[in-house]
Amino acid sequence: MSWRIVVISKRCKLDLKMGYMVIRSEETKRIYLDEISMVIIENIAVSITGCLLAELNARKIKVILCDEKRNPASELVSLYGSHDCSLKIKKQIGWTSDIKASVWTEIVSEKIRNQSLLLREVNQSNAAEMLNGYIKEIKFNDATNREGHAAKVYFNALFGMNFNRNADNAINAALNYGYSIILSAVNREVVSNGYLTQLGLFHDNMFNQFNLSCDIMEPLRILIDRLVYHENFAMFNSDEKHKVVNILNETIYIDGSKYTFLNAIKIYCKSIFDALNDNDTSLIQFYRYEL
Numbered sequence: 001m002s003w004r005i006v007v008i009s010k011r012c013k014l015d016l017k018m019g020y021m022v023i024r025s026e027e028t029k030r031i032y033l034d035e036i037s038m039v040i041i042e043n044i045a046v047s048i049t050g051c052l053l054a055e056l057n058a059r060k061i062k063v064i065l066c067d068e069k070r071n072p073a074s075e076l077v078s079l080y081g082s083h084d085c086s087l088k089i090k091k092q093i094g095w096t097s098d099i100k101a102s103v104w105t106e107i108v109s110e111k112i113r114n115q116s117l118l119l120r121e122v123n124q125s126n127a128a129e130m131l132n133g134y135i136k137e138i139k140f141n142d143a144t145n146r147e148g149h150a151a152k153v154y155f156n157a158l159f160g161m162n163f164n165r166n167a168d169n170a171i172n173a174a175l176n177y178g179y180s181i182i183l184s185a186v187n188r189e190v191v192s193n194g195y196l197t198q199l200g201l202f203h204d205n206m207f208n209q210f211n212l213s214c215d216i217m218e219p220l221r222i223l224i225d226r227l228v229y230h231e232n233f234a235m236f237n238s239d240e241k242h243k244v245v246n247i248l249n250e251t252i253y254i255d256g257s258k259y260t261f262l263n264a265i266k267i268y269c270k271s272i273f274d275a276l277n278d279n280d281t282s283l284i285q286f287y288r289y290e291l
Contacts, residue, residue: 002034002035002036002037002061003035003037003249003260003263004031004035004036004037005036005037005038005039005040005245005246005248005249005262006021006031006036006038006039007040007042007241007242007245008023008039008040008041008042008046009042009070009238010025010043011025011043011045012024012025012046012047013025013046013047013048014041014047014048014052015048015049015051015052016049016051016052016055017030019032019033019034020032020033021033021036021052021056033055033056033059033061034059036056036059036061037061037062037248037262038061038062038063038064038184038248038262039056039062039063040064040066040072040181041063041064041065041066042066042070042241043066043070044066044067053076056076057076057078060078060081060188060191060192062075062076062184062185062187062188063076064076064180064181064184070238070241071173071176071177071180072177072180072181072184075184075187077187077191077197078191081191081192081193081194082191082192082194083194084194085194085195087194088193088194088195089194089195089196091276092195092196092199092276093199095201095276095277096279099275099276099279099281100201100202100276101140101141101201102140102281103201103275103276103284104201104202104215105138105141105142105281106275106281106284107201107215107216107218107219108138108142108146108147108218109135109138110218110219110286111147111150111218111219111221111222112131112134112135112146112147112150113131113132113135114222115131115150115154115222115225116128116129116131116132116135117222117289118158118222118225118226118229119131119154119158121226122158122229124157124158127153127154127156127157128157130153131150131153131154134146134149134153141202158225158229159171159229170234170236170240171228171233173233173236174224174227174228174231174233174236174240174244175224175225175228177236177241177244178224178244178247179217179224181244181245181247181248182217182220182221182223182265183210183213183214183217185248185262186213186216186220186265186269187210187213189265189266189270190213190216190269193270193273195212195273196212197209197210197211197212197213198210198211198212199211199212200214200215201215201276202215203215216268216272219286219287220265220268220287223247223250223252223261224244224247227243227244227247228244231243247261248260248261249261249262252264252287252288253287253288253289254268254285254286254287254288255285261287264287267285268284268286268287271283271284271285272284
């Protein structure tokens with residue numbers, strides 16, 4: 001499995017040679033493409049050849065392009081991620097409202113459960129118990145929006161009663177950056193499996209081309225929250241961003257075995273698609289911090 005996350009932060013030229021990505025600046029470096037899972041281009045002064053882009057796309061290596069503030073702004077998404085994408089899209093369009101709602105209910109329950117576990121880890125037991133109560137109150141398709149109620153309790157308990165997700169500060173910058181990285185990783189799996197990112201289970205925003213990925217990623221957000229809480233960033237610059245990106249290499253458990261977070265995302269996403277296609281939510285495999 002590919003494992004290397006390459007962050008390009010300095011002005012350089014990227015091109016392809018004999019199965020390697022070649023990085024040309026003051027010195028020349030080469031990275032074997034089979035080792036690369038993701039390329040993040042932070043510097044807008046980087047130039048990249050068309051042949052390298054084509055090869056990265058063919059190998060399903062996620063490419064994230066950042067803006068002048070070095071925040072993720074766009075990504076390379078293949079039009080044909082799977083050889084049978086037409087069949088997969090027909091299946092996706094045929095997913096019934098009931099199975100989509102059932103899977104969404106499981107996703108929301110798992111998200112709140114992970115939030116509760118994190119709050120307990122940081123000695124916020126009262127708030128954790130409140131979230132456990134919300135799990136018991138979840139209705140089909142989260143009709144009573146327990147997810148939204150849990151989010152308010154969760155963020156206030158984790159980052160303080162004055163915390164606001166819309167505020168301009170290092171915590172929100174880190175959270176948003178981390179969520180963007182996870183969203184891109186999930187996008188890669190959605191497209192690689194032959195599905196459309198636009199057609200979601202619960203998210204249905206006509207302006208959001210990643211509705212399905214936004215649904216699937218919900219239980220994964222907590223790993224970013226956990227990192228940001230423990231790091232307690234006072235600022236969010238290049239070094240801090242690299243710490244957040246490196247979470248994709250963190251070891252977690254899924255399907256009874258240890259995997260990097262990035263490879264666990266593959267297994268989790270595949271299980272979601274299996275559940276939707278087989279009308280069986282018991283097929284969903286969620287990650288665990290430990291066995």
